[in-house]
Amino acid sequence: DTEVTQTPKHLVMGMTNKKSLKCEQHMGHRAMYWYKQKAKKPPELMFVYSYEKLSINESVPSRFSPECPNSSLLNLHLHALQPEDSALYLCASSPGLAGASTQYFGPGTRLTVL
C-alpha cells in the first residue's frame, strides 16, 4: 500500500468554526508533512513530524495546530481561519526525514474559508 489518504476532500468553513483535517498512511513511514498550496503556486511547507515529534514549524500562525497521535496518523486542527487561508492542503509522508527520501503525497483537502 503506497497510498496517503486525506479526509475530507473538500471543506467549507466560516471564520469562527473549528475543523480538522486528517491524513493517514500505512507504509510504515516515520516522517509526515503538511503543505499549503495556493492556486498556480508550488506547495509551501508548514510542518514536519519525525517519529511523531514536531521537527519543523515554518512559522505557521497558531490558528493552525498540528497533531500526530501515532505513526500512521497526522491531523491539522483549524480555528479562526481567515479567507486568505483558503487553499489546497497536502499531506505527505516519507520513510525518514533524510533529504534523499521520496515524499508520497495525498490528494489534498481543498479548503474554503468564508
Place this chain on the structure above:
Amino acid sequence: AQSVTQLDSQVPVFEEAPVELRCNYSSSVSVYLFWYVQYPNQGLQLLLKYLSGSTLVKGINGFEAEFNKSQTSFHLRKPSVHISDTAEYFCAVSARPGGGTSYGKLTFGQGTILTVHP
C-alpha cells in the same frame, strides 16, 4: 538556503513531439534533486530523483533528467509526449546531510504547466 528556478511557466507542445522542462537551482550546501508531477486536482507524484552516481536519471512514464553540476541544472526531458502527460511539473531540491536547518525540507520551483495538444 536553496532556491529553484523553473525557466518556463508554461510549455505547450504537440502530441508525439519531444519536450524539455528546464530547472536551475542555487544552494549553499550539496543537494538532492527531484522532479514531481501534479495532475489536475491531485497530489504530487515523484517522477525521478538524483541522489548520486550517473548524471542521467530515468524515471517513470518515459521521463529522464540530466544533472549538470557546473551549470547547476536538472532539466527534464521526454522524447515523445502523450496527451496524458498534460500536468504541472515541479523541480525540487533537498539538502544532503550536513545541510543545517534546511535538512529534511523540500524546496520547490514555481512549476511548469505542460500542455500537450492533439
